Amino acid sequence: xxxxxxxxxxxxxxxxxxxxxxxxxxxxxxxxxxxxxxxxxxxxxxxxxxxxxxxxxxxxxxxxxxxxxxxxxxxxxxxxxxxxxxxxxxxxxxxxxxxxxxxxxxxxxxxxxxxxxxxxxxxxxxxxxxxxxxxxxxxxxxxxxxxxxxxxxxxxxxxxxxxxxxxxxxxxxxxxxxxxxxxxxxxxxxxxxxxxxxxxxxxxxxxxxxxxxxxxxxxxxxxxxxxxxxxxxxxxxxxxxxxxxxxxxxxxxxxxxxxxxxxxxxxxxxxxxxxxxxxxxxxxxxxxxxxxxxxxxxxxxxxxxx
Amino acid sequence: xxxxxxxxxxxxxxxxxxxxxxxxxxxxxxxxxxxxxxxxxxxxxxxxxxxxxxxxxxxxxxxxxxxxxxxxxxxxxxxxxxxxxxxxxxxxxxxxxxxxxxxxxxxxxxxxxxxxxxxxxxxxxxxxxxxxxxxxxxxxxxxxxxxxxxxxxxxxxxxxxxxxxxxxxxxxxxxxxxxxxxxxxxxxxxxxxxxxxxxxxxxxxxxxxxxxxxxxxxxxxxxxxxxxxxxxxxxxxxxxxxxxxxxxxxxxxxxxxxxxxxxxxxxxxxxxxxxxxxxxxxxxxxxxxxxxxxxxxxxxxxxxxx
Numbered sequence: 001x002x003x004x005x006x007x008x009x010x011x012x013x014x015x016x017x018x019x020x021x022x023x024x025x026x027x028x029x030x031x032x033x034x035x036x037x038x039x040x041x042x043x044x045x046x047x048x049x050x051x052x053x054x055x056x057x058x059x060x061x062x063x064x065x066x067x068x069x070x071x072x073x074x075x076x077x078x079x080x081x082x083x084x085x086x087x088x089x090x091x092x093x094x095x096x097x098x099x100x101x102x103x104x105x106x107x108x109x110x111x112x113x114x115x116x117x118x119x120x121x122x123x124x125x126x127x128x129x130x131x132x133x134x135x136x137x138x139x140x141x142x143x144x145x146x147x148x149x150x151x152x153x154x155x156x157x158x159x160x161x162x163x164x165x166x167x168x169x170x171x172x173x174x175x176x177x178x179x180x181x182x183x184x185x186x187x188x189x190x191x192x193x194x195x196x197x198x199x200x201x202x203x204x205x206x207x208x209x210x211x212x213x214x215x216x217x218x219x220x221x222x223x224x225x226x227x228x229x230x231x232x233x234x235x236x237x238x239x240x241x242x243x244x245x246x247x248x249x250x251x252x253x254x255x256x257x258x259x260x261x262x263x264x265x266x267x268x269x270x271x272x273x274x275x276x277x278x279x280x281x282x283x284x285x286x287x288x289x290x291x292x293x294x295x296x297x298x299x300x301x302x303x304x305x306x
Numbered sequence: 307x308x309x310x311x312x313x314x315x316x317x318x319x320x321x322x323x324x325x326x327x328x329x330x331x332x333x334x335x336x337x338x339x340x341x342x343x344x345x346x347x348x349x350x351x352x353x354x355x356x357x358x359x360x361x362x363x364x365x366x367x368x369x370x371x372x373x374x375x376x377x378x379x380x381x382x383x384x385x386x387x388x389x390x391x392x393x394x395x396x397x398x399x400x401x402x403x404x405x406x407x408x409x410x411x412x413x414x415x416x417x418x419x420x421x422x423x424x425x426x427x428x429x430x431x432x433x434x435x436x437x438x439x440x441x442x443x444x445x446x447x448x449x450x451x452x453x454x455x456x457x458x459x460x461x462x463x464x465x466x467x468x469x470x471x472x473x474x475x476x477x478x479x480x481x482x483x484x485x486x487x488x489x490x491x492x493x494x495x496x497x498x499x500x501x502x503x504x505x506x507x508x509x510x511x512x513x514x515x516x517x518x519x520x521x522x523x524x525x526x527x528x529x530x531x532x533x534x535x536x537x538x539x540x541x542x543x544x545x546x547x548x549x550x551x552x553x554x555x556x557x558x559x560x561x562x563x564x565x566x567x568x569x570x571x572x573x574x575x576x577x578x579x580x581x582x583x584x585x586x587x588x589x590x591x592x593x594x595x596x597x598x599x600x601x602x603x604x605x606x607x608x609x610x611x612x
Contacts, residue, residue: 040480040490041473048468095433100425119406120479123429124472127401127436131467134440138460146452153459154444161437162354166430167347173426174346184346 011296018293022062022082027053029083033136047117047125048132052090055108059229059301060085060200066293067204067218074207080142081152081203084133088160089196091129094122096169102251109246130160143207151206159195168192172257180258186227189260193233194226201225201294217283221294224280229301231273234259238266273302317602324599328368328388333359335389339442353423353431354438358396361414365535365607366391366506372599373510373524380513386448387458387509390439394466395502397435400428402475408557415552436466449513457512465501474498478563486564492533495566499539500532507600523589527600530586535607537579540565544572579608 030052036045061082068078097104097112098119105115114122136142137152158164168191171180175188201222205215234252238261242249252259260269280298284291336358342351367388374384403410403418404425410418420428442448443458464470474497477486481494507528511521540558544567548555558565566575586604590597 039493040477040484040486041468043480044468044473044476095429098426098429100429120404121476123401123404123406124476124479126433127466128468128472130433130436131463131470131472134459135463135467138456138463146456149456150444150452150459153440153456157437157441157444160433161441162347162350162434164437166434166437167350170350170427170430171346173430174349178346180346187345 008299011292011299014293015296015300018066019058019062022065022079023058025079026058026061026083026086029079030086033083033132043117043121044124044128047113047121048129050116051094051107051113051125052087052129055110056086056090058082058086059297060089060196062297063197063200063222063294064203066297067201068207069204069293070218070287070290071205071208071210073204077142077207078204080136080139081207082200084136084142084152084156085196085200085203087129087133087136088156088165091126091133092160092165092169092196094126094129098122101169101173104248106242106247133160145209148206148209152203155199155202155206159199164191164195165193168195175257176255182260182263185258185260185263189227189230190223193230194223197226197229198222217286221280221283221298224276224283225298225301228273228276228280228298231260231269231276232302234261235266235269235273237261277302314605317598317605320599321602321606324372325364325368328371328385329364331385332364332367332389332392335385336392339389339438349423349427350430350434353419353427354435356422357400357413357419357431358393358435361416362392362396364388364392365603366395366502368603369503369506369528369600370509372603373507374513375510375599376524376593376596377511377514377516379510383448383513384510386442386445387513388506390442390448390458390462391502391506391509393435393439393442394462394471397432397439398466398471398475398502400432400435404428407475407479410554412548412553439466451515454512454515458509461505461508461512465505470497470501471499474501481563482561488566488569491564491566491569495533495536496529499536500529503532503535504528523592527586527589527604530582530589531604531607534579534582534586534604537566537575537582538608540567541572541575541579543567583608 030049034045034049034052036042036049061079064082064085065075065078093107094113096102097107098114104112106112113125133156134153137156138149142152143149160166168188171188172192180188198219201218202215205218236245237249237252237259240249264272277298281295284294336355340351340355340358342348342355367385370388370391371381371384399413400419402408403413404420411421412418419431439462440459443462444455448458449455466472474494477494478498486494504525507524508521511524542551543555543558543565546555570578583604587601590600
């Protein structure tokens with residue numbers, strides 16, 4: 001799996017330009033999809049825009065576009081699905097930051113939604129983005145094929161619900177008072193962040209009408225980068241820079257929570273993350289040069305914010 | 307529009323038996339769709355079951371079944387959609403009851419979810435039911451026709467999001483500090499409760515593949531009963547019995563909120579609700595005896611809990 005320095009530099013260039021494009025496109029799309037109405041709901045839309053526009057690395061929309069590229073999916077379709085999955089991600093950040101959950105004051109370098117607005121508006125802005133994600137997916141503008149739209153909705157619902165993201169957050173709250181072992185922490189993270197990352201990758205193949213049996217390699221890739229992403233997150237929580245991360249760090253240790261770092265040690269966690277990235281790239285062997293962006297993303301997930 | 311006493315008595319019988327059946331069927335369906343897992347997510351599922359099972363009048367599933375009956379829709383399909391819309395309704399009750407929203411301790415005669423569990427679990431139980439509503443709709447068990455599933459998801463997302471229920475709740479929070487006039491209160495209620503009631507009625511027609519232009523009468527019926535329902539709710543808030551209602555009453559007056567009663571007066575509000583029910587029943591004129599249940603529901607929405 002060793003890559004030459006030339007390959008790494010080229011991957012890094014591909015990633016930088018693709019990410020910059022996706023970031024600009026998603027901002028534009030959110031701006032268009034979230035017009036502020038001239039009625040008492042205005043603060044709700046302002047809160048959604050505050051949380052959704054001009055923030056974050058847009059990893060999930062980038063994954064949709066990168067996987068869609070493999071199968072020559074129309075970019076505007078990938079971007080719509082990207083906006084839906086990012087709306088789902090942003091809603092989860094808004095709710096996770098609430099005082100009754102992780103009680104965070106800072107997100108993406110600015111005050112969290114309940115700090116900038118109020119708690120009720122934050123709950124409703126999250127709820128609204130949650131519903132809009134499905135509304136955007138179901139729209140014929142996403143795909144003219146109703147089977148495709150239906151499968152996207154179904155998979156996103158699974159990834160977001162109690163068997164996915166919301167279930168993972170529930171486990172994360174329980175982690176503060178339980179001593180979870182490594183398999184349980186792994187499962188927690190597969191639900192909390194892995195499910196939505198896996199959806200993002202698979203969505204590119206769904207848009208291209210690739211049947212489930214043709215998505216095995218992509219699913220394996222997604223599983224590995226999802227886990228590597230979370231191990232990197234736990235490492236960042238220990239040794240990261242809050243200003244670079246744009247959010248509060250060192251919270252897991254303070255809460256006495258079992259993480260990949262506390263359970264494996266910093267050194268083994270770092271090795272494991274690197275091994276998962278190599279393994280993820282290995283799953284893409286059957287794809288040629290058109291998978292260069294997915295390979296670069298795999299390297300990126302363990303190198304963000306450093 | 308005048309009905310004979312015989313007709314009224316017959317409608318009342320039809321309603322009582324249909325509602326009892328739907329209540330039992332929805333409880334059974336929730337029990338099957340929400341099995342408690344043997345892992346740290348158990349409290350999340352217990353909270354969903356606590357809120358969803360054995361509570362409420364099941365007006366929305368009853369409307370789906372009643373409208374579906376008009377077009378001979380398979381009952382199991384209507385019940386699945388009924389469970390989805392009821393899950394959406396229950397999620398909204400859980401979130402609306404939160405301390406940062408309406409701060410209610412009692413719902414359907416028992417402690418609210420954040421009182422019986424905790425706030426974080428309540429937020430996540432609501433989020434989970436929200437996602438599950440879409441997962442259940444998208445499943446081929448709901449309809450073998452992907453266009454039908456897609457339209458159901460799309461319409462439910464619209465009814466639940468910022469242009470529907472969540473937007474209405476945002477307006478309701480603003481109502482505490484603004485002096486809304488009658489058109490604004492009407493709009494607020496159309497979003498907050500009307501949109502989901504309208505979805506419930508229209509879903510029966512969507513399941514039967516009735517095109518939008520064939521749903522005009524049902525849409526008009528739904529709009530009228532939705533508004534009558536809310537006017538009756540405002541009347542109940544003034545003169546209802548808390549023990550019968552199973553929730554705190556007299557809150558709107560205490561909050562100085564503009565309601566149909568404060569804006570129209572008790573007498574005119576009562577006349578308006580009755581006129582809307584007559585008008586709703588009038589929209590069903592083209593349907594024969596098979597619309598008897600929908601007619602009985604129209605009368606029921608202004609007579610609940612008295």
